[in-house]
Amino acid sequence: MKNRVITISREFGSGGRTIGKRVAAELGLSCYDNELLQKIAEESGFQENYIKEAGEYAPGGFLSNAFSHRGANLNNADYLWRIQYKVISELAEKGPCVIVGRCADYILRDKADCLQIFIHADIKFRAERIVKEYGEREESPEQRLRDKDKRRAAYHRFYTDMKWGHAQNYDITLNSGTLGLDKCVEIILSLY
Amino acid sequence: MKNRVITISREFGSGGRTIGKRVAAELGLSCYDNELLQKIAEESGFQENYIKEAGEYAPGGFLSNAFSHRGANLNNADYLWRIQYKVISELAEKGPCVIVGRCADYILRDKADCLQIFIHADIKFRAERIVKEYGEREESPEQRLRDKDKRRAAYHRFYTDMKWGHAQNYDITLNSGTLGLDKCVEIILSLY
Numbered sequence: 001m002k003n004r005v006i007t008i009s010r011e012f013g014s015g016g017r018t019i020g021k022r023v024a025a026e027l028g029l030s031c032y033d034n035e036l037l038q039k040i041a042e043e044s045g046f047q048e049n050y051i052k053e054a055g056e057y058a059p060g061g062f063l064s065n066a067f068s069h070r071g072a073n074l075n076n077a078d079y080l081w082r083i084q085y086k087v088i089s090e091l092a093e094k095g096p097c098v099i100v101g102r103c104a105d106y107i108l109r110d111k112a113d114c115l116q117i118f119i120h121a122d123i124k125f126r127a128e129r130i131v132k133e134y135g136e137r138e139e140s141p142e143q144r145l146r147d148k149d150k151r152r153a154a155y156h157r158f159y160t161d162m163k164w165g166h167a168q169n170y171d172i173t174l175n176s177g178t179l180g181l182d183k184c185v186e187i188i189l190s191l192y
Numbered sequence: 193m194k195n196r197v198i199t200i201s202r203e204f205g206s207g208g209r210t211i212g213k214r215v216a217a218e219l220g221l222s223c224y225d226n227e228l229l230q231k232i233a234e235e236s237g238f239q240e241n242y243i244k245e246a247g248e249y250a251p252g253g254f255l256s257n258a259f260s261h262r263g264a265n266l267n268n269a270d271y272l273w274r275i276q277y278k279v280i281s282e283l284a285e286k287g288p289c290v291i292v293g294r295c296a297d298y299i300l301r302d303k304a305d306c307l308q309i310f311i312h313a314d315i316k317f318r319a320e321r322i323v324k325e326y327g328e329r330e331e332s333p334e335q336r337l338r339d340k341d342k343r344r345a346a347y348h349r350f351y352t353d354m355k356w357g358h359a360q361n362y363d364i365t366l367n368s369g370t371l372g373l374d375k376c377v378e379i380i381l382s383l384y
Contacts, residue, residue, distance in 0.1 A: 120357050167310050167357045167365035175363045187379055191371065
């Protein structure tokens with residue numbers, strides 16, 4: 001019997017991470033998000049901050065090609081992808097859980113009984129949220145969102161051949177801006 | 193105060209029409225699907241069957257260019273689009289309702305308080321469903337599905353500039369194959 005895993009892909013600022021944490025808390029499951037970064041850091045020897053950035057650059061980008069992984073014939077992005085693949089597969093084997101981001105939906109498609117979720121919202125809702133959550137930056141919130149979305153989509157496409165945000169790749173997609181975070185949590189709980 | 197309208201876009205064979213009818217029945221609302229064809233037929237003077245077909249061909253296709261609409265400087269597809277636009281706008285003005293297909297989500301985006309839904313399912317689930325619902329044809333069910341999906345997507349893109357099946361265009365998208373039709377109905381009812 002495969003473990004039941006909730007995978008949450010999300011647009012930056014849509015509240016997908018918050019939704020994942022709340023769902024996990026309600027169900028008494030572990031939620032892997034930053035914990036995932038820590039595990040990948042431990043296994044890879046890279047700093048968490050580096051992984052956070054590199055994990056959103058498709059190979060060919062600046063960071064991934066800055067230097068190659070020692071010894072192995074892999075660039076850093078591919079090396080990290082392998083570690084990520086291994087870490088996520090092992091987590092899903094350990095038991096039911098919630099995993100946010102990091103292409104877990106794709107990695108676990110044959111390894112776990114996944115409930116695949118995508119959370120999105122319009123740019124206005126997300127812009128307000130990221131300023132509230134992460135503070136102001138030099139770049140406008142809209143520019144930060146466009147940049148992040150573009151990177152996540154490219155990364156996802158490169159490693160999974162799936163189109164990020166295409167309804168057909170998920171069991172359910174939810175607009176957290178129009179439905180509200182509470183309602184998103186409620187619907188996901190009703191599906192588990 | 194704008195009327196609350198549920199718009200359902202759907203992949204052929206996904207059960208979107210059945211879901212729409214059940215949601216409407218539960219809420220005591222009218223559901224416009226074939227009724228929409230009748231109204232467009234009355235207004236346009238075309239046969240329902242013709243509208244059903246032409247309504248899924250983007251201009252440039254065979255049917256739309258077979259002849260031009262009498263007098264007006266429009267091909268048939270564009271002429272039908274105008275009638276469809278008018279009929280759907282009028283229905284939404286009359287009161288809350290459920291509208292299945294025909295780009296109602298796009299047409300009503302500024303005219304009604306819409307709950308925008310997209311229903312999809314994998315090809316195996318839909319192939320079994322269309323054979324059960326509509327019987328066998330000369331073409332394989334998979335071929336019929338691919339053909340219908342392609343036409344609906346092209347039609348939608350031509351008239352709306354929105355990408356059909358992109359999560360970002362909807363409040364919620366549901367995989368009727370993995371979630372089941374009952375669950376889809378239940379979730380939509382909980383959102384209204």
